[in-house]
Amino acid sequence: MSITSTDSPSPVSPETDRPVPLRRQRDYRLLWSARAVSETGSEVARLAVPLTAATLLTASPIEMGLLTAASTVPFLLVGLPSGALADRVARRRPVMVACEAFAGLAVLSVPAAWLGGLLTIPWLIAVALVVGVCTVVFRSFNTPHLMSVVAPSQRTTALAGFQSVFSVAEMCGPSLAGLLVTLLTAPIAIVVNAVTFLASALCLKGIRAPEHGTRGSGRGILREIAEGVSVLMKHGALRALCATGMLVNFLGAAQLALYVLFAVRVLGLPGALVGVTATGFGVGGLLGAVLASRLARRFGENRVLLGSVLFFPVGFVTTAAAGGPFWLVVCQLVAAEVITGVAVVCYSVCAGAVTMRESPAELLGRVNATTNFATQGVMAPGGVLGGLLGASLGLRPALWVCAAAALLIIPCLWLSPIRRGARPASAAGSPSTARRPRSGRAAARR
The missing domain is CATH 1.20.1250.20 (MFS general substrate transporter like domains)
Known part of the structure; x- marks a missing residue:
């Protein structure tokens, strides 16, 4: 049996009347897999992109600084509007799939431009901006979407599962990146990041949990941000x-x-x-x-x-x-x-x-x-x-x-x-439901 209300979206065991463990829930496995492949690819790109700029394009320190800033500037540019948009739409998953797909295509343009002799520093900066915007929008939509996939009593465990992905990627990603850059050259190694974005999009598209968002009233985005x-x-x-x-x-x-x-x-x-x-x-x-x-x-x-x-x-x-x-x-x-x-x-x-x-x-x-x-x-x-x-x-x-x-x-x-x-x-009941009067390095992570 399945519970389709927003408070208990995950399957429930008929024997115990409790949510099925996350590892046995198909939708959570797909969501977790999407993060696993995407984060691993991002760790590869984190080394391969600056190496491409420094070794193949002989970037100056100022250009390297602009390239680094391009990935974080979107938080200031679209961070607040993307949150308002996340609360406006009834279905968030299609937007998340689109973010991963656009990011994958943008990253894929780097090795394509290099092979065609068109790659420049401005091209890399533009790709970093596109991926950064996709990352910000994805994060804004991801947290509300998680509530449609995971039951309230399992949300802490679900978040811990995502954090384990980030930690493993941080441990293994740099070594994998170094190996791929050595074997394939930096621009070609970036293909791995593009493939992982696209694989993440496919995993997200396979999730079946119904979404129960409510459409916004259209009172103006500035007013909604202010709320x-x-x-x-x-x-x-x-x-x-x-x-x-x-x-x-x-x-x-x-x-x-x-x-x-x-x-x-x-x-x-x-x-x-x-x-x-x-x-x-x-x-x-x-x-x-x-x-x-x-x-x-x-x-x-x-x-x-x-x-x-x-x-x-x-x-x-x-x-x-x-x-x-x-x-x-x-x-x-x-x-x-x-x-x-x-x-x-x-x-x-x-x-x-x-x-x-x-x-x-x-x-x-x-x-x-x-x-x-x-x-x-x-x-x-x-x-x-x-x-x-x-x-x-x-x-x-x-x-x-x-x-x-x-x-x-x-x-x-x-x-x-x-x-x-x-x-x-x-004493408080379930840690996820105890109080409800309705979080690089400590910041919220994708």
Whole structure:
């Protein structure tokens, strides 16, 4: 038997009257597979695209900066309107399929242009913009769509499953990218990303769960955007989650701007080992994805959120304090990345579940898009500030400034309604339904 209401969209076992495990649900397997292939391909392109620009097109530093910015600018340009559009349409899946298909065709144009002798830096920037817009729109539509596929009691587990995909892609993607670039050259390796986008579109198209969105009233997109912003600003828990994500991403971008230089110039690590230490974040993320849903079932999402932010400063402090023998430095940096990965993924999973639980269903797309707009938008100024601090204070002192500022993350969440609503899951009922007055690195991820 199937439950087709928006509150319980997943199949229910007739013997136990409980939702069937996600691994046995065809629609969730297709949704999970779509993310798995798409994220793996994106990790390949993350290395292959800049290598194409740097080695084949001899891009200047300014052109490399524009190419990097092109992938994040769409969050500021279309982030808020895409959330309003997500709440306007009754069916979101066709839009998600179109986003993956357009992104795949745009990426496929890179090797085609290279083979035809037409590839230029502006071409790469245009492709990055198209893919970036598709990514933003996809994210805005994905969260409301998930509510049509997964039952409320399984949403935390579903989000944890997606986070495991991201973590595995972060661990294995760079190695796969390096192998493909070596064997095929950078432009041809990008074909893998195009194929994965198209494969993701096919997986999404195969999902059969009925959608129950409601069409918007057409009152004007600016007014609808303002409604989403208003809900986020007036709801204490959602506002606290957004502020925490902004602070974590801002400081994370500042640290990232300094990390490679610090590891190479101050700690004396070779470039290969810097990459090895960075894989610790993927390992920690995979561990966090395994733990997040289990901890949420036992303690409730709010308590997991409160616990996870206690570990954010640990990663910053461990990195800033790294020093000593060669082997100890590597262990310190890997430990910092693992700790950060576990904390970030646990936070992201539970923040996503709380956002779906607390947001009015008809405004979820706009609330999610507003959160993405805010948490992603602060990364550019965070990176600039990190560079300025490193230039004026030195690399290690600048990292200590980031570590000290990271302590603000704790009261940002602990002084919010998240703490007042922190009840054990056993006392509050299902962690996904306990409260409903109707979340690179901590930001919402696609």
